[in-house]
Amino acid sequence: MNLIFGVILTVSTVTLIFVEPDGVLTSFLNGTEKALALSSQMTVIYAVWLGILNVFEKTGLTEKTAKLLKPVNRFLFGPLPEKANDFMSLNIAANILGMSGATTPMGIKSVKELEKHPNTEYALCMFFVINATSIQLIPSSVLALRIRCGAVNPSDIIFPTILATLLSTVLGILLVKIFMKKRGDKCRFI
């Protein structure tokens, strides 16, 4: 991340100095402003979902979900610490159901929990790849936009989308299984 950041930052700044010198500071400010806008949007979404999920948790439904997804988790991640397993199950369930507001907070909690334990690098990497290639069953924002733009048959993209998203997830899981060892491999820079 430091490498990518450094290179793009330097090259862009050098180019801008030649093209439009006052654009440099403007870009920094605009970028940060957009980040703040997104953060405040996300705060609202997190607040609602963290509230609901806490009620969910208190009723003991988390353990039930975790139990239900245990075989899936075992196949994907190997043995997991119990608490991490709970959060990860909620994240995966939310991913499958397309409740995108719930995936991020549960995802962050899972990562925090996993990192408390040794030898969880493999699970962390697998978890990241699953989220980064996540299955989205109904692309609702695309549908809404297509309807607004007057598409004749807006839902004709649902099936191809499911196929494509399934392919990326399966491929991601396979690649992690092939390229990373279950224990000890530290997601190292190659």
Added chain:
Amino acid sequence: MSVYLIPVFFLFVFIYAAIKRVKPYDAFTDGVKGAIPFSFSIFPYLASIFVLMELFEESGLSSLLCDFLSPVFGFLGIPKELTKLVLIKPFSGSGALATLSDIYAEYGADGYIARCASVIYGSSETVFYIAAVYFAGSKTKNLFKPIAISLFASFLSCVFACFICRIM
């Protein structure tokens, strides 16, 4: 169908909470408490990524990269009109949505280009954004392999998306 999923889920949670005698007000409030610290911890990472994107776009490097990669993408069956969408999606969901809407405006919402764009948008995720947010302030620093794997898998699914739109 999908419009009912979330309300029914919420309803189920509250009814189940009542059965289990969980205090809904206390539990909900307690959960919401976590939201602001959450956003606080994520903000610096978001800011860095957005500054990076803004600079990249503003300096004209992104359109340069698009021009450079278009023929390569074209060779793999991705129409050259979609290069920008494929490139922006890993960084920003809102940026990709804006690009998608431009594509609809320019090529119509029904053509081959628009359908490819829809499938590409719907099937890929904001990889760098997820990396930044999930691992905000975490000990795991070397995410090179998982990021590379995710990007590669998403890219192949883009190629596949264009292929499937051609035959279906």
